[in-house]
Amino acid sequence: MSLPGSAEPALCATIIGAGIGGTSAAYCLRQKFGEHVKIHVIEKGEVGGRLATLTMQGHEYEAGGSIIHPLNLHMKRFVKDLGLSAVQSPSGLVGVYNGETLVYEESSWFIINMIKLIWHYGFQSLRMHMWVEDILDKFMRIYRYQSHDYAFSSVEKLLHSLGGDDFLALFNRSLLETLQKAGFSEKFLDEIITPVMRVNYGQNMNINGFVGAVSMSATDPGLWAVKGGNKLVCSRLLEASKSNLISGSVISIEEKTRTKQTGDPTKMYEVVYQTGSETHSDFYDIVLVATPLNRKMSNITFLNFDPPIEEFHQHYEPLVTTLIKGQLNSTVFSSRPLDEFDLGTILTTDNPDLFINSIGFVSSVREDNSPQPKAEKAHVWKIFSARALSKEQILKLFVSYDYAVKQSWFAYPHYTPPEKCPSIILHDRLYYLNGIEFAASAMEMSAVAGYNSALLAYHRWNGHTHMIDQEDLHERLKTEL
Numbered sequence: 040m041s042l043p044g045s046a047e048p049a050l051c052a053t054i055i056g057a058g059i060g061g062t063s064a065a066y067c068l069r070q071k072f073g074e075h076v077k078i079h080v081i082e083k084g085e086v087g088g089r090l091a092t093l094t095m096q097g098h099e100y101e102a103g104g105s106i107i108h109p110l111n112l113h114m115k116r117f118v119k120d121l122g123l124s125a126v127q128s129p130s131g132l133v134g135v136y137n138g139e140t141l142v143y144e145e146s147s148w149f150i151i152n153m154i155k156l157i158w159h160y161g162f163q164s165l166r167m168h169m170w171v172e173d174i175l176d177k178f179m180r181i182y183r184y185q186s187h188d189y190a191f192s193s194v195e196k197l198l199h200s201l202g203g204d205d206f207l208a209l210f211n212r213s214l215l216e217t218l219q220k221a222g223f224s225e226k227f228l229d230e231i232i233t234p235v236m237r238v239n240y241g242q243n244m245n246i247n248g249f250v251g252a253v254s255m256s257a258t259d260p261g262l263w264a265v266k267g268g269n270k271l272v273c274s275r276l277l278e279a280s281k282s283n284l285i286s287g288s289v290i291s292i293e294e295k296t297r298t299k300q301t302g303d304p305t306k307m308y309e310v311v312y313q314t315g316s317e318t319h320s321d322f323y324d325i326v327l328v329a330t331p332l333n334r335k336m337s338n339i340t341f342l343n344f345d346p347p348i349e350e351f352h353q354h355y356e357p358l359v360t361t362l363i364k365g366q367l368n369s370t371v372f373s374s375r376p377l378d379e380f381d382l383g384t385i386l387t388t389d390n391p392d393l394f395i396n397s398i399g400f401v402s403s404v405r406e407d408n409s410p411q412p413k414a415e416k417a418h419v420w421k422i423f424s425a426r427a428l429s430k431e432q433i434l435k436l437f438v439s440y441d442y443a444v445k446q447s448w449f450a451y452p453h454y455t456p457p458e459k460c461p462s463i464i465l466h467d468r469l470y471y472l473n474g475i476e477f478a479a480s481a482m483e484m485s486a487v488a489g490y491n492s493a494l495l496a497y498h499r500w501n502g503h504t505h506m507i508d509q510e511d512l513h514e515r516l517k518t519e520l
């Protein structure tokens with residue numbers, strides 16, 4: 040792989056997929072292995088993957104991963120280190136629609152909201168906030184572990200190191216079971232929690248408790264996005280990691296014995312990829328797979344491994360993002376006069392007759408603090424639905440519209456707890472990042488997985504077993520600065 044006459048790099052690594060997982064892994068690999076490692080990133084589509092924008096009348100809008108939590112410290116640090124800046128995500132008033140009426144409506148007055156919540160649901164909203172805060176607090180331990188370079192060989196071990204058996208129980212049980220056991224009422228779960236799961240994961244309370252808590256944390260204040268588009272983080276990480284980006288679709292990986300320049304026979308992975316109609320291949324010491332492994336999304340075959348590498352048949356939820364510039368038909372949701380309709384986001388309950396998961400007012404990737412939408416004016420709205428919207432459906436939601444664009448996704452795993460996360464170590468020096476999505480799918484989770492797999496690859500390459508799967512890290516690191 041090296042040019043004739045040039046020194047062979049100490050090591051060649053490749054990452055398959057240039058989403059946030061793959062690019063954060065490239066960044067961390069470079070930090071750990073240093074200058075003399077060759078890093079290739081092979082991407083079949085656009086850099087950014089599920090971080091992507093749609094353009095409407097010259098303005099870009101987030102179509103995939105949009106909001107970032109204020110305590111997502113990898114994303115925060117990337118933005119700072121890579122010379123990017125943040126914009127605040129719009130925080131309009133939220134309503135919940137059940138197919139007939141708005142069962143809950145936020146007020147712009149904090150005190151009125153408190154009274155409404157207590158009146159309808161007692162102190163459950165406060166208890167929910169405390170439940171999520173406790174989980175988030177424990178999740179934050181990962182940053183300390185990773186800043187000390189510790190790595191984990193499985194998602195289960197990573198979760199256990201953060202929150203012990205409680206975290207594994209959360210992961211193994213449905214959110215419904217966990218919250219029912221904790222005494223939350225059916226009304227609160229149907230009218231408040233389910234709508235949040237629908238907007239964030241297109242699913243109901245049958246998802247696991249861990250992803251449920253991550254989803255609830257996306258209702259916290261202070262959510263933000265990257266100015267110019269979240270996908271900029273991926274292209275900047277690639278640049279900063281001095282990786283070579285290869286445009287191609289990987290079709291197979293096979294271990295083969297090669298003779299390096301030193302004359303030593305070495306086991307390497309042959310990665311075969313297609314660029315247009317041409318087929319190419321390259322040999323690598325380390326391979327990181329940073330895309331969900333299933334036939335519909337990545338279609339990669341592992342050839343001649345003994346024992347064979349498990350085939351993954353995990354189902355990802357189809358989801359459509361539709362952006363529409365138009366005047367919302369507020370009478371669908373409320374009988375209030377048009378000029379009094381001031382909701383910025385409408386969530387929905389789990390009613391099979393509804394054809395949308397949510398509809399929300401959005402700003403372009405360059406705008407900060409957009410004003411509250413006015414129903415009598417045309418704005419850009421983002422709709423999440425399980426299937427593409429028909430023209431009739433759009434005309435039900437809008438009095439009139441100028442423009443509509445859409446993007447279809449296999450968005451997130453279909454969560455069916457209890458489930459086993461796919462292994463991170465697929466073979467000696469072959470790693471898989473996206474198993475973490477079965478705990479929870481979010482940008483920060485992929486960044487955590489990117490760092491973890493790069494650290495794991497580094498420690499296993501160098502025989503640093505004491506940096507992998509260490510127990511009681513939380514206690515042990517308490518005393519270290």
Ligand SMILES: Cc1cc2nc3c(=O)[nH]c(=O)nc-3n(C[C@H](O)[C@H](O)[C@H](O)COP(=O)(O)OP(=O)(O)OC[C@H]3O[C@@H](n4cnc5c(N)ncnc54)[C@H](O)[C@@H]3O)c2cc1C
Pocket residue numbers: 055056057058059060061081082083084085086087088089090102103104105106107287288289290329330331336337338339358360448449450451473480481482483485
């Ligand atoms: C509609 C939507 C809204 C979301 N909203 C949020 C949000 O607000 N906040 C949040 O934190 N998260 C959100 N998410 C989730 C978040 O976007 C994802 O969890 C995250 O972007 C996944 O990153 P990744 O790098 O792991 O995977 P991906 O982004 O999917 O990257 C994988 C890459 O691999 C490439 N690839 C696949 N197969 C091959 C192959 N054979 N050869 C070469 N390349 C290949 C793909 O083209 C892709 O670019 C949202 C997701 C969607 C779809």
Ligand SMILES: CC(C)=CCC/C(C)=C/CC/C(C)=C/CSC[C@H](N)C(=O)O
Pocket residue numbers: 103104105106107108111175178238239240253254256257399421480481483484
């Ligand atoms: C990983 C941790 C601790 C927190 C992440 C919280 C977060 C920002 C989760 C996002 C979940 C998600 C997949 C949201 C999808 S829809 C987002 C938004 N409502 C939109 O309109 O695009």
